[in-house]
Amino acid sequence: MQWLKISLITILLFGPQANSLERDMRVLTSSEFEGRPSGSEKPHRSAYYITRQFEKFDLEVHFQTFKFEYGFFDIAVGHNVVAIQPCNRTPCQLPIVITAHYDHLGKRGNRHYPGANDNASGVAVMIDIARRLQGMDIVRDIIYVATDAEEKGLHGAKAFVQKLGEQQVYMNINLDMLDLQKKNQLYALASRTLKPLEAQIEKTFMETPVKFKLFFSAKIMARRLAAPQVDWLRASDHYPFYRANIPFIYFGSGMDKNHHSVKDSLDKINFEKLTQVSSAITKFVLTLVSESDIAAKTN
Template sequence: MQWIIGIVGCLFIFSAQAQLLKDIQELSADNMQGRKTGSDGTELARQFIAQRFEKLQLGAFNTSYLQMFNYGFGQHKTGTNVVGYQRGCTYPEHYIVVTAHYDHLGNEGKNIFHGADDNASGVAALLELASRLSERCSAYSYIFIATDAEENGLYGSKAFVSSPSVPLGNITLNLNLDMIGRPDRRGRLYLTGAKRYPALIALLAQQFSYLQYLPHRGPGQGLRSLPRYDWPNASDHGPFHRAGIPYLFFGGQDHRDYHTPNDTWQNIEPEFLEQAMQAIWHTVQWLEQQAPQSLQAPN
């Protein structure tokens, strides 16, 4: 019986890895044109994500998965978040918001900035989380947001925080996923915001030696090897952090293909991607076992 369980577990991991890679390939395909905010490529990406939300039977606020917003000087630019939710059973009025930006840099002539790692990988993980959590009634309620206009200044997450689908006081935590498909030069994936949860770090450290836990600090106060990173504001968790909402951020550093046309699905590292997904899933399982007040612990 034990070997049968082992085979089933391996098949589950293989299936999840295959789906993650398939979603990354779809979102970073040439026809997505680099998913620049306002382009036809972002419209295709939105359709892809919304169709998956519908297939997973996620709820929609105001009858639509789409949250349009204006941004920039004079508010003349428009972006669109894709937002779905799942109602929890134990703490239904407490929400964990999962974010991953789907926009990227677009194209320059024939050069397409595919954005496979940045951030089709995070969106693929968000969809995988939504799929796993839809298989049972979760303890918390979850809001899944594929944000737009992150590359332009975190405008999608800013728009949600300024006009949230639920009261900000009901949001217990933000889990943000950005660039999880490739390690940095030291083979690391970074987890920021976990220092407030020593029990979570102890759990993850048992299995995921490649994780680097960064202190919750601003620019110039982090690890000496990473002086130019303002980790609390490095991605879409920033607006949640500034609103006083705790966050956990899984993300990578710049790599040699960062913001270049070579950030393609072929350069994603499948084994690293799967390990990152497992760490994220272990984190969600841990969160599910915690009472809301314990997740609001101070830094």
């Protein structure tokens, strides 16, 4: 129960009044979590920690274990953490799935890769969204998925989408690298099928302190971010949803010079801005699960 010991130590260090988002980031990037490697037979201690946070909000939580090919001949095991906040209406609207990968690069020798922005930031915000929406009356299920093995080929998201089978999903919201960089701007890439929601999405973010730019083209997004080498459509866990014809919107902060280096550490995170990002995305999620907002869109 090493993961539980770490959780208790964290509470003692930062106290019950500590900002929960910052506390989660500190735990996920700690040396005890070893850079959150993927591919072990049992869930990594970071997966247990995420499970415990979701359980605090009375969500239905379980591991989704899967196998994936790694390298030329190896088969590895991954473990998604799936938490469900159920709709309490009859009938319910189609669910939304919020994803954020918790795995990172692990250790190289004696050094671990903290993966603060990539992607402890996305996981911490996802947990924070669940905290903010705890106990709310919602008209569709919210399925939170902390995916594993994203760094090795989006395998956790692929496994989750495959497991869906014929189950329909209204939208995937993917959170990956949310610490606002020097441009101080949150970017979003959405599937073209969400074009009718463009005005609603932009209005939601205009009413927040977060500078926001929405794209419906990965090529245009790459050009605007001066990153022609990045295929933003295939860059993260929203891609398997796209392949399954499930509408998606991916939120991120663009390029990070510390990406996949030991410098992607907690001291680089601006927690004031990350909290604003979490508030803004939560507000957007509310427009999807609130009865009043859905009624307004249909009138």
